Amino acid sequence: TSTSMPMPRYSLAEFRYGREEMLALMPKDIKMPNCLRHFPLLIRENFQIPLALTPVTEEEQRLWSSRSVNSDLAFRASGKTGP
């Protein structure tokens, strides 16, 4: 029983929520917080259902199944010419 690398000990968070829990805890009646009213260009009056609960569009599917999700600029930064 050997360990190759000493792992740092991280303090475990007390309040943890998995993705499904976060989604399940979405309240039924949600009012817009007043602070958002200062940003008319950024807000939606009606609550928007999280994308996690909406189907992936065909376009998204196409992008995810393409050869890479990275932009062309990412390849330029990496020194490679393309995926």
Added chain:
Amino acid sequence: MNNIATLKSAVTGSGSGNSSPPPSPPPLNGCPNGQLDCLELSDPEEDEHRLQYAYVLWFSQRQSGKQNNVQPYDQNLKLIGGFNTVEKFWAVYGHLIRPSEMALHSDFHLFKYGIKPMWEDEANKDGGKWIVRLKKGLASRCWEDLLLAILGEQFMVGEEICGAVVSIRFQEDIISVWNKTANDQHTTIRIRDTLKRVLNLPPNTIMEYKTHNNSLRDKSSFRNTDVFLH
């Protein structure tokens, strides 16, 4: 509820009978005058689910056509709102436009309360960030997945996460995750691997890391990064 005293007690957990973190009262210097009081960080209601930290959401947009007269970065930063429970997060997030609907050169920044989304901030100065440059059309879902993972404490790196940014740019959208200690390799690797998992990134995805020191040096967020290919 709209005052600093309430806010402070909300953030430290005092006065709620709840002996929970965040551990120390974060400094209030992160918030521009006149904007702090719009944070709705009241003590969690009994039926609400507390987050490990309080968070603040910021927005920035580069002013166009004024290349010679660029406003200081922090003057472009607008504090949108804050939250300390899962329920309050949904109220803010669900009423905002998606990143893909934002104008070019705009960013959403989600940072722990007390940490300003700036390289110079005390919590960031020794830190760095992971960068994923995405094709247009993917950022909104990635941003949501990332928010859920950060707020839910899924990264498992203690207090290392400072915040996250989504940046809408020409021909690409960029997701970044900022951490405190750039030279802590265990932590940065764990963040990279978790990021890949929570965003469902394919194995060949290029990820880049850049220390804020280097960003300060070359005054750029996304150039001259360390590239990681798999």
